[in-house]
Every structure is written in structure tokens, then in C-alpha cells.
Amino acid sequence: MIVAEQKPLEEIKGVLGDAENVLVAGCGTCVTVCLAGGEKEAQLMASALRIASRVDGTPIEATDVTVQRQCEWEYLEMIEAEVEKADLIVSLACGIGVQTFARHFPDKWVVPGLNTTFLGQPEEQGIWTEQCQACGNCMLAMTGGICPVARCSKQVQNGPCGGSEHGLCEVKRIRRVDGVPVMVKGRGGRMMPATEDVECAWHLIHDRLKEHNRLDLITGVQEPKDWTTSRDGGPRRIVREDLILMDEE
């Protein structure tokens, strides 16, 4: 699923401008499942914006509405009336939903309430990890279902590199809680972000292929990746001619 997390309220408040009627729009799909922008979160965000504006002395109207999927305009059409009343929309969808909103309601101003973080899976309750970068050219068949593009710090294609030790990558991840780096006192007393261990994807790949007796898959030199299917080919598009509706004759 698409995993996202809420922006700090302060940041959202900062982009509201002089809007008096704010519509907080939740999305019922990915961001509901990752508890960042579903119906509950939209209600809570609306409440938080109302309270904060009252405390600040410039009360605004903040209401909420949630659609099944903000990334499809058919669903947005269903909330036209609510959108009409608002002078600004805080979209709690992923970046796709925000853009669909902006495109479908061109005369409305829409701002994101979330940071879209990655394509991932729930590791356990409350923890999500990145699994896929949508490079457009899946190599999981070679790597035993473990993605080096998304999960190796250097996207090495012929790993593991020399920075692998005890199954861990030498590169550490900045530890974030609720999106904010956790700061700790570093050497010399300077505050710096705390880090946490990351598994070496190639160590995992090696062990899994060995387990399945398929190490032969990675003994050859993997050719340089064709990134044209990835973002490097520009914004991507899929055309399925079997699905396109022809113009009526």
C-alpha cells in the first residue's frame, strides 16, 4: 500500500492563508489502512484545526468528508457540494489524491495534510517499512522476492557490497517518531539525529537464495539497470488498449 504520515499541524496551519471554510478530505483506501488520512483522521484534523484557530483568536469553520478513493475523480464528484462550500481543502490523501483534487476542482485551492512516504507493508502494528520503489522493471524473480532497489541503501545490483556485517547495512536509518527525527546527544555534546539498524537486503537475498538452492541466479554480473521505466524516464503512463473505450461512431 501507499504509506503516508501526517504533517505537523503547525505546517498545515501555515498554508491555510485566510481561508475561513476549510474542508478536510480523508481518503478511504491506503491512508486509511495506514491510519494517516482516513475518516477518523479527517475528523480529528478538522477538530484540531477548529480548536487551534479558536485558540489563536481567528476561528475558522473546518468540516470533514471522506471518500473511498481520492485518486479517482468519480469519487470526488460525489462530494462536489461539500467542496463547493469550502474555500480551501486540506487533503489527507497521498500525493496522488491531492493532485486529483487539484485537477478535478481547478478553481479550488488544495493543500496536502500528509507526507506520502513510501510503498510499503505494515511490519507490525504501528510500524511500516518500505518495500518497493515502483522502478517499473521488477527484478524480484532474480532476488528471491527481496528488492535491492527499494531496500539496499545504494541500490546495488550485484551485492552485497563491503558494508554488510551481521546481516546489517553499514548505513543507518534516521530514527523518526511521528515523522520527526529523534535527537540525541552525539560526540562532542552536539545534538544529532538518532539512528537505527537496517537489514542488508543483499544478505537477506543471499540467505534466501541459498535456502532455495538458487544462488546460481546471482553468480552472473547483473547488467546496468534500464531506468527508463523508472522515474528517470520522466512521468510514467500506462496505456491498455484493451480497456480504452472507443469513441461512439
Add this chain to the structure above:
Amino acid sequence: MSTDNGLKSGSNLEKVLRAGHFAVTGELGPPQSADPDHIKEKVGYLKGMVDAVNVTDNQTAVVRMSSLGASVLAVQEGIEPVMQMTCRDRNRLAMQADFLAAHALGVRNMLALSGDHQSFGNHPTSKNVHDMDSMQQIRMLKDLRDEKKFQCGDVMKGCEPRFFIGAAAAPEAHPVEWRPMRLAKKVAAGADFIQTQLVYNLPAFKKYMEEVRKMRLHEKTAILVGVGPLKGPAMGKYMRDFVPGITVPDDVIARIEAAAKGIDPEDKAAKQKAWRAEGIKMCIELIQEVKEIEGVAGVHVMAIEWEEAVKPLVEGAGLLPRPVV
């Protein structure tokens, strides 16, 4: 360009190895400034001591004078560079462009590296490239040289960049059992010589070489063992605890610790002197031991921020004078 005598690049390092000499390479870190004198000074310590020096490419992801620029300065100072190039900072266009420039400017050895992650350096908020990995970079260097082909497949018109192609190996990184295979991949990709990560654990390295010999990799590539003198027990422990791919056995740390025995603990200068002397002695012994391992073609001396140590090391190991080929 010369494929005379069947040489691939005609570099001094290649010739030394081809002639069957035990090769010695060193390391030259470019300055964090535009100061060419810094390089001249370091060259002063290394000239005549080594067959070539690695010129690092934004090592530990800290911005420095480019490895291309510093390599050219090294050429001008009369020492042969092994230009390092990481996959972190350049895509395949930039890499090939710099290969062309480097060759045109007299650089003849190129070392392919993936590069330290930017999070370790002084620009941790930057975006890395990693268009290719080091394995693919080796292959690209080989195709440019032997096929006159750009990575895209286009055939080059005119002079092709001819490098003696180097690669890194980390014999003790994990999973250890995969390391000989990974070396085999680098050799298959086209690595003419290998420089290993620092070795302190001789038994582990010997075991690695056993596997390497079984795969006959030492016949296809020249393996230079990474060695470096310890400055004291703290450095040994740091390497052991914090640098992936390096193990430092207890007896090594115990020995350097013992060097300061009997010295007044308060006398820091005396302790440091004793440790450093012992570090050099231990490194000399290590060089002599790896020299005896079948399949080892030379040493890569990494005296980190301690260039003065190179002379006593190489001299002490009986590797002077360096051959003129």
C-alpha cells in the same frame, strides 16, 4: 594507444605486476580545499615508495578536490595515480566523460567503487546517484577499453580510454562465504587488479585466499592486500567495533597495547611513540607474511592521515627500492 607488449594500459602499476614484482600502492587523499600544495606535500612522502597512489573520490562522503583534478596534479608531480571513482556521485554519463578526460590527462589506473554512503559525510542531506554499481562500472571500463564501446553500445571513434582496471574487495564482510564469489564476479566483469579492505586478521584472510585459489581467481587478477599500521589500541578497537568488513583479533590488540607497558601512563607522548613504533613493526611483519601467501601480488598501504609511516613500512618490509619498469 599502446597495446604494445600486450599491455592493457601501459601504467606503471600494470608493468610492475606484469614483470612479476610484488607491487606496492599507497593512498593520497585530496584536500578539502583548492590547494594544490597539499598534494605536493603528500606526494613528497610517497614518491619512490610506491608504484602508484590511490587518489580518493570524496572519501567518506566528505567533499574534497575531485579525484580527477587531484590525479592530474599527481601526474604532474611525477607519481602515478590510481584514480578512484564512486558510483555515488556520478551517473553513467558523468563517469564515462571523466574516464575520457582522465585518460586524455594522463591517468592510467582507475578504481571502481560504489562509494561511502552520503550519510557518513558532510552533506548527509544530498541525493545519491547509484545509476550503476561498481561491478557494472568495471564492465563499462572494460568495454570502453577493449571494445571501444560506450555503455550504450555506441562505438567510439578515435582514441579510447585505456585503464588498468581496479576493484575493491572486502574479504571479511558478510556473508563471508559469498565473498570469493563476489570477487569472481568482479574478475568476470573485468577487474585487472584488486585492492582489499584493511586486513588485520591473517588467519581469516588466508582462508579467503584458499577459496580464491580454488577458483583460480589469482591467476586472472592481481590481488593487493590492504594493510595499514595501527596508531594504538584505540584505533584497533575502533576498526574492530565500528568498521564493517574488518576484524581485528584480540592478540593484535593485546600486542599493540603491550607496547606501552612500563611507560608512565601519564606520559602520553611516550606511549604514542611506543604504540606507533609497534604498529609499524606489526604492519611490516604482516606485509612479510601476506607476501608469502600464494596468489597475493602486492600490498595496498593505507596509512590514514599518517603518510610519514609509508617509508619506514615499505623500507622495513624490504620492498625498496621500487622497481623501475
Add this chain to the structure above:
Amino acid sequence: MQRTGECFEPQLTAFTCSYCAYMSGDTAGAMRIQYPATTKVIKLPCTGKTDARYIMSAFEDGADGVYIIACPIGNCHHVRGNERARARVVHTKKLLDQVGLGGERLDIFFLSAGMGESFAQAAKEMNDRIMRLGPSPLRMGGKEVGAGEAGEQKNGGDETGEQSVEATQ
């Protein structure tokens, strides 16, 4: 700007579960223990149902302080509902800080059914805290603040047994 002191009577909302926590209130009543009369008690099936939206609604509707009364940790009738409530309280405190109400206006207490005195003590503690903090900024200029007594207060005396998140932070 804040109206504190005698003329301010804090409005408190307490969410309790229907097991230990609610019964501790019953016990307080049965034992005739007095506690500030300013608390409105809302029963939840379990404090695992504690939802930041309920808490925020309470504040929007005029509460000066909100607290949760849950079963003791390890004794939840739904096993870990009270732990979830505790985590949500910690999270909602941050949200209250962000919106400018202040996380101090929210807390959680863990009580077993027999702890009537602690129930009263929790009410008193919250009442005192809100007295100190003053009315919710959302009520400033509001009309609810009466001129009456600030609630009869009687200390139950037993200060052990319950632990508030505020106290443990």
C-alpha cells in the same frame, strides 16, 4: 487574562470503562467519599475505545480538562485495552500541545473497582490542576463559569495505587 480562583469552576469530563474504573466511582459513592462535583462521567465499554476524537470533542464542547479512568495495567477485562488508552492519551497530549490547549489538561488514571478513594483523589487532582491552569482557552468569554463554590472537596487520603501519565513523565 485567565480567570482563576474562586469564581472558576472547572468542567471536567471523565471517560471510564464499564468495569473497574466505573465501579471505583460507584465505590466512592457507596463510601460517601466526596469529590469535586464538576466531573461528568462518560462510560465506555473499555478504555480501549478511547478515541482522540472523543477527547477533542469534549474540549470543543467546553471541557476544561479530560481524564480517562482505566483498569490497572494487567487487569483490563479486554486484556490490553487500557494500554491502548494510555498510548492514545500520550499521543493526544501532543496534539493538545499543538492546538494550543496544552497536554496537561488531559490525563489517565488506573484504578481497580475497590479504589473509591483513589477515584475521588483523581477527580481532585484534575480539578486542582485545572484550577491552576485556568479555564480552557476555548471557554474564554464563555458564560458557563458560575459564581458558585468551586465544588466541595474532600481528600480521600489514599495517594497510592494510581499513577497518572503526567506524573510518570
